[in-house]
Amino acid sequence: MQKTSTIYDIAKKMGISPATVSRGLQNNEAVKKETRNKIFSVARELGYRTNTFAKSLRTGKTRTIGVIVPTLNSNFMSAVLAGMETAAANEKYNLIVSQSMESFEKQKVCVHAMMDRQVDGLLISLASDSPDIEHLRTLFANTPVVFFDRAENTDDYTNILIDNFKSARKLTQHLIEQGCTRLMHIGGNKMRKVYADRLEGFKQALKDNNLPYNPDWMMDCDLSENAGIKAAEFILNMKDKPDGVIVANDHCAVHCMLYLQKKGIKIPQDIAFAGFNNDAVCKVVQPNLTTVDYPGHTLGETTIQMLLKHISGGILANTNTILLRAPVIVRASSLRKGQA
Amino acid sequence: MQKTSTIYDIAKKMGISPATVSRGLQNNEAVKKETRNKIFSVARELGYRTNTFAKSLRTGKTRTIGVIVPTLNSNFMSAVLAGMETAAANEKYNLIVSQSMESFEKQKVCVHAMMDRQVDGLLISLASDSPDIEHLRTLFANTPVVFFDRAENTDDYTNILIDNFKSARKLTQHLIEQGCTRLMHIGGNKMRKVYADRLEGFKQALKDNNLPYNPDWMMDCDLSENAGIKAAEFILNMKDKPDGVIVANDHCAVHCMLYLQKKGIKIPQDIAFAGFNNDAVCKVVQPNLTTVDYPGHTLGETTIQMLLKHISGGILANTNTILLRAPVIVRASSLRKGQA
DNA sequence: TTGAAAGCGCTAACAC
């Protein structure tokens, strides 16, 4: 276990004080240029590496950002994380990541762990069973917190969200313009604002076009492959079938489509389809799936940028919720007019 | 900025020494049970949280594990990370993750940052342009390192790998058993052992069955959607077409299939297909794609477990490379006998 | 331009 060298070793070797070395290493103008250069060269020679704890213990800063997500294992989250890591690395911050596994209790544990590690800031996408964030609020103490994707509707924290309402509305509008009049919505757990917003956007588009709102055509599920199949069976059993279906994620949409096709339903002629996320499956299923491009990477980058603004004290009180645009991507699954 | 309370605050409030508080907080048997309880209750009352730097500064341990991956934004990596986080959280370790963006230079920066943060151990999946790990070796100093998925073939580090050779061999064997005799291989960059191994397994299966090895039927590409289409065009132009194709990942395989199908090729009748990874697209493409189930989550968990063994000093010198099995999943894209 | 010295919060001899 070879001991790593410290500023004292450098100081001793140069016959100067540790204080000067410390200043020199920080490129402090107060230290003579010549001395500074010498310090750096001796440091290199000795293989000196600064001890981040000692530094953090003194300064109270860690250049570390905590990230808590419901689950790491998802297309969307990996895009978000990639964006975050890129933006953070640019500013020489490191990321500590952990997952709440959709459990409020585990989420609290994660927050605790992050605070213990004195992260300079915390990014959270809430576990689905988070009743509210009141219990967390006290934990945050003086640490800047930014919520992303799954947030509470609070005015005192910054939220970076994707505009699900608007996207769903535009997506629905598109189906309507393609001639759909009997629209069905297959959504996720409405406890999550993300899914509630998509449903609201859907309803709004119906209203915009004076189309009737039929509660029988709104169904909720867990958006899994199986749920897609179940939904397809449900549709097959309806007397009055929809002519357009919007599903709150691509994965579920695709398996719903496949099952319907197996039973002879033509897409988009009999039923037009649209999903959400722009997963890789969209370009594989035939016909290719119309969807909403959910910008995970951008979301990640933006979230870091906002957090860094908070950390550096430049908080913009008037932009405490940022809505990112998520564009509709039209593909063959919804095209019933003109186009091939 | 309300100052957070320390063991001194607890000590003062209780009229005992900080040392006793420290011991009590660690549940040290030497401290009277009664005192310990009191310490905990006062700690709770004061909202005490242990300062991890001060602790780390003293103990030299951080309960932090560094993870460096080529890129975060991939199905496989998110599964690996999810497995790592789960296993690490179980043992109260946190993960610091960063991505090398496939750049050896950035990878060095990452390693440096991790060492500066005094991670208790480091997990690395190598950037594709890593010439070797000699430059890194000195950086590691006394920190346990485990390579996963993308490793150098060195005997002095632990490697956790997926048995690509065996999986590719079995997968190829399966195609041969389905009657394929003219087999083509579409592989990734052979500089990466993962892809080189898949190719070797493929060749071995040919040898096992006395099938000729035709260099014209081995092609390398970047395994993208576009590369799949390019490969399809190439196949369409061949006079002597293959009757079976193995592609080193599902994504590329699927787009190759789709293009061929568009041009009238029947799968699996004309050409049987198989991929690698078991991505979601496999169950969406028609016919469903035969593939190898690449166990990311298990890989992540195993990697953490091995690292923790190293950290605790229980290094198993005789198991410094662990090969995880990756089972073949047979689906319709390769079934030419009997089955529908 | 540099040095001395205090202290961030915690742990672990060593003493009693």
Added chain:
DNA sequence: GTGTTAGCGCTTTCAA
């Protein structure tokens, strides 16, 4: 069973 004390390595007043 508990207290005293000396640092871990760094930064930062204050003084020179």
